[in-house]
Amino acid sequence: MMEWANLGAVLAMALAMAIMLGRLFAGPSLYDRVLAANSFGTKTVLLLLIFSLLVGRADGVDIALLYALINFIATIAILKFFRFRSLEISLAQMSLRRAIDGDDD
Amino acid sequence: MDILLLIRDIASIALLAVGVLFVLAGAIGVIRLPDFYTRIHAAGVTDTLGAELIVFALMLQAGFTLLAAKLLLVGFILFLTSPTATHAVANAAHRAGLNPLLSRHQPPHPRDTETGEKS
């Protein structure tokens, strides 16, 4: 019984990921795509968790943990890159550049 | 003992079903809602409540083991990082000058298109 529930949950998660891919390809702005990618990553983590319990291998949980961390860092890195067009920039430089640009909308 | 296991399984399946429903509803919301800032909210349902419910359901399945502790850690990390990532996306869009839709969004009826706002 439990296995069938888990299998159904894995399939539903895959369906949600497919829907999210639709938004990822169709998204009108860059931020829609970043949001869809981040949400896709969260669903990937959940799918990994359910799948590792379904097949009874606990290693998948470790991979899911790593994936959650990398997903977060990747989202932040993408946003940082598209705002500053560079990844080698420190927090002090960020506030300096913000002051120079007069970024107060 | 057997009845306890049955209760645990039923509770786990119920939590899993509710979590999966929230995740699917969030995904459908991300497709259907009209504006970037409104899509954030639909994605947020998925990332917070749906994910936590599924993690709790899996913790019930794992029982009182080290695996449950790891699952709790995954849930904790998702609980901390997903609002931060959501805020980062929203803030980046706001700083880049993406204007939110602030008027009422309503699909125009065919019979009173003159009075209803088209957006």
Added chain:
Amino acid sequence: MIYGVSLSLVLAVMWWVLSGYDKITLLAFGVISVVIAIVLVLRMRILDRETVPFLRLHTLIPYYIWLGGEMAKASMAVVKAALKPEIDITPRLVRVPVKADTDLARCVFANSITLTPGTVTVEIEEDAYLVHALDTSFTAPEGFAEMNLYAARATDGDTS
């Protein structure tokens, strides 16, 4: 001092949970890595209340349980709005005043607003947050004030 001890305990428990080892030689490696992490934290001089928020767990856990109830209620509303056959929403961008003494309380409050479905903190200003809400029903000022009060109470421990 108390921060250092509690951070070491948390790191040790986390190492043990993530590795799952119980042999004494392997646990020694865990002790060594905890010591290295503590030395690094001391060198960076970031060992203070905001690095180690574990000491207020007895007020933070009830707060997050209360927030879980709020999240469940708001999630239902968002799901209803998203699954209606004809979408009928009025998004709003509101400015929410913030009354908090410490950065930790401000952070927890902003995080709570974003965690609650239907509201997202868009911009952080000096004494207010710019919050985007999915519908006008999410923008009640009393709800934000209540959340602000509870967040400040859970992190600072006073009722000011």
